[in-house]
Amino acid sequence: MLEVIPTGAALGAQVRGVELRSVDDATFIAIHRAWVDHQVLLFRDQALSDDDLITFSRRFGALDWAPVQENGRRFVEGKPELYIVSNVLENGVAIGSLGAGELVWHTDMSYLEDPPKASMLYALEVPAAGGNTSFCSMYAAWETLRTSLKARCAGLRIKHDGTYNSGGYLREGVTATDDPRSSPGAIHPLVCRHPESGRQGLYLGRRRNANLVGLPLEESEALLDELWAHVDDPALAWTQMWQVGDLVMWDNRCTMHKRDEFDGSARRIMHRTQVKGEARPVA
Numbered sequence: 001m002l003e004v005i006p007t008g009a010a011l012g013a014q015v016r017g018v019e020l021r022s023v024d025d026a027t028f029i030a031i032h033r034a035w036v037d038h039q040v041l042l043f044r045d046q047a048l049s050d051d052d053l054i055t056f057s058r059r060f061g062a063l064d065w066a067p068v069q070e071n072g073r074r075f076v077e078g079k080p081e082l083y084i085v086s087n088v089l090e091n092g093v094a095i096g097s098l099g100a101g102e103l104v105w106h107t108d109m110s111y112l113e114d115p116p117k118a119s120m121l122y123a124l125e126v127p128a129a130g131g132n133t134s135f136c137s138m139y140a141a142w143e144t145l146r147t148s149l150k151a152r153c154a155g156l157r158i159k160h161d162g163t164y165n166s167g168g169y170l171r172e173g174v175t176a177t178d179d180p181r182s183s184p185g186a187i188h189p190l191v192c193r194h195p196e197s198g199r200q201g202l203y204l205g206r207r208r209n210a211n212l213v214g215l216p217l218e219e220s221e222a223l224l225d226e227l228w229a230h231v232d233d234p235a236l237a238w239t240q241m242w243q244v245g246d247l248v249m250w251d252n253r254c255t256m257h258k259r260d261e262f263d264g265s266a267r268r269i270m271h272r273t274q275v276k277g278e279a280r281p282v283a
């Protein structure tokens, strides 16, 4: 029997009693419902091959190809949907992306016009300490924003930067820049309505090189700083402490996530998929 146990924090639930290797239609519907309701789901003690991970992810929709790894490799041979998040080196070459450093608050791939709606991260090897991943609710961020700040957000659009990933690495094929006015990226409404829940949330993407379209740079920076000061609040967040066999799936349309650093001599290997969004973000 599938059981959904809310974390008690602003978002997130653990789902028990499910083997993601074999999910029937009724179970899928229950998982989908829980995901829309709780924004982030944790499934423990899973035993998934890459094909199992891809098959389960596809229940939610077509998959996006993974971003190019920092080592320039496009993807895992034969599996372009798989993104490897790892600090492990093999013969001196990184097997994945994002190293062992801190990853700052972000939502995945929102520098695209049509960002993925969901990401799934599956833990194959985890360090003894560190490397925890926190999630924050952008519904709660919007709902708790003071009225005067909400009013200043009305009708605004924001550029989500495509220059750097959350680890601060330059993306493949992009020229380094720290000018938020000219950096590459996609423009989305600052406040979006979730197509499945109908709820409104703040849509910030990531801080670096973000730009509020049409505002003078100083005004854009000042308002973004105020919004980020509000959002970076443990009361809006829940932290996942990884165990091998954990699968966490999150909704990129109404959450952000960040990761603590960990000891670079320890091994951490995670496999990720990303599910295409059917609709671009709308106000």
Ligand code: OGA
Binding pocket: 085, 098, 103, 108, 119, 121, 131, 132, 133, 166, 257, 258, 259, 270, 272
């Ligand atoms: C990601 C990501 C966090 C982590 O895969 O999108 O941000 O804990 N990873 O590795």
Ligand code: MN
Binding pocket: 106, 107, 108, 166, 257
């Ligand atoms: Mn991410």
